[in-house]
Amino acid sequence: MKGWLIVNEFLNWNKFNEIHTWLLDAAKRHGISMELKTNAQVLIVLSEAKALPDLDFILFWDKDVRLAQYLEQSGYRVFNSSEAIRICDDKSLTHLTLMKAGIPMPETIIAPFTYENIGYTNVEFLDEVGSFLGFPMVVKECFGSFGQQVYLVKDMEELRDKVRQIGSKPMLFQKYIYTSFGRDLRLQVVGNEVVASMLRFSNTGDFRANLTIGGKMKPHTPTKRQWELAVESCKILGLDFGGIDLLFDDQDEPIVCEVNSNAHFKNIYDCTGINVADRIMNYLLEWKNSI
Numbered sequence: 446m447k448g449w450l451i452v453n454e455f456l457n458w459n460k461f462n463e464i465h466t467w468l469l470d471a472a473k474r475h476g477i478s479m480e481l482k483t484n485a486q487v488l489i490v491l492s493e494a495k496a497l498p499d500l501d502f503i504l505f506w507d508k509d510v511r512l513a514q515y516l517e518q519s520g521y522r523v524f525n526s527s528e529a530i531r532i533c534d535d536k537s538l539t540h541l542t543l544m545k546a547g548i549p550m551p552e553t554i555i556a557p558f559t560y561e562n563i564g565y566t567n568v569e570f571l572d573e574v575g576s577f578l579g580f581p582m583v584v585k586e587c588f589g590s591f592g593q594q595v596y597l598v599k600d601m602e603e604l605r606d607k608v609r610q611i612g613s614k615p616m617l618f619q620k621y622i623y624t625s626f627g628r629d630l631r632l633q634v635v636g637n638e639v640v641a642s643m644l645r646f647s648n649t650g651d652f653r654a655n656l657t658i659g660g661k662m663k664p665h666t667p668t669k670r671q672w673e674l675a676v677e678s679c680k681i682l683g684l685d686f687g688g689i690d691l692l693f694d695d696q697d698e699p700i701v702c703e704v705n706s707n708a709h710f711k712n713i714y715d716c717t718g719i720n721v722a723d724r725i726m727n728y729l730l731e732w733k734n735s736i
């Protein structure tokens with residue numbers, strides 16, 4: 446079996462390069478010939494004259510959804526699909542899509558769209574946001590990761606300041622799930638299975654449990670409900686694989702926080718010893734055998 450691993454040319458951090466190496470090594474171990482390409486090496490050339498190679502699959506480890514869509518249109522099976530990546534990249538679209546299917550999530554208000562060169566010329570809508578969600582409240586930029594674009598605001602004044610600071614970037618407002626303060630679950634799904642799971646917790650006093658900002662981790666065995674919620678969410682979003690963050694509600698029941706289409710899996714390996722890259726390769730081989 447032959448394929449490409451597509452990554453971003455411009456995201457040259459160790460954290461990302463390490464994942465790419467893991468995927469390439471796992472492919473080798475599974476007898477899959479997988480070549481690394483960046484999105485700058487595979488340009489979107491909209492011409493009949495562009496010849497593309499014969500490949501069984503493309504493993505798309507990036508968010509360049511235009512390129513992913515172009516490759517799909519050229520006849521390739523792309524994992525994850527461009528549509529699934531597009532929806533997961535934008536937290537507001539993830540919420541809209543999961544809400545339609547009745548998946549439990551924190552109550553959320555999506556900020557009205559504005560234009561980059563205009564911004565919010567009035568913020569009266571924040572009054573309704575404040576009275577509907579209450580304080581403290583979580584504010585998230587729709588595009589962000591590692592907890593870095595997720596904020597807690599304690600009153601109307603902080604909310605207004607935060608919105609001003611975020612500017613015209615897409616954002617959402619969310620009920621603060623206080624029963625999940627500093628803790629969440631990360632479940633890695635491949636196909637119809639949760640292949641690895643960990644509890645993340647922060648004892649730095651931060652409400653966010655992300656490891657990048659000081660969270661700690663321990664292995665976790667998902668309950669039936671947590672497992673089903675993670676697998677079901679991936680199915681609804683059209684993900685072949687993904688990392689699902691779950692919060693705990695006041696009954697300790699899981700609610701979906703967010704879903705990552707290209708979830709990093711080094712931490713979960715350090716925590717559980719499970720190499721998600723191997724599971725993804727198995728999944729690709731099973732897919733190939735089934736067609």
Ligand SMILES: Nc1ncnc2c1ncn2[C@@H]1O[C@H](COP(=O)(O)OP(=O)(O)O)[C@@H](O)[C@H]1O
Pocket residue numbers: 551583585589590591592593594595619620621622623625626627628629652653654655690692702703
């Ligand atoms: N509504 C919420 N209530 C309480 N904690 C939250 C809420 N949303 C997010 N968090 C915390 O913040 C962290 C980061 O939020 P998340 O939506 O996963 O963004 P990111 O993509 O940056 O990881 C979560 O892992 C969780 O610990």
Ligand SMILES: [Mg+2]
Pocket residue numbers: 591592690703
């Ligand atoms: Mg997260």
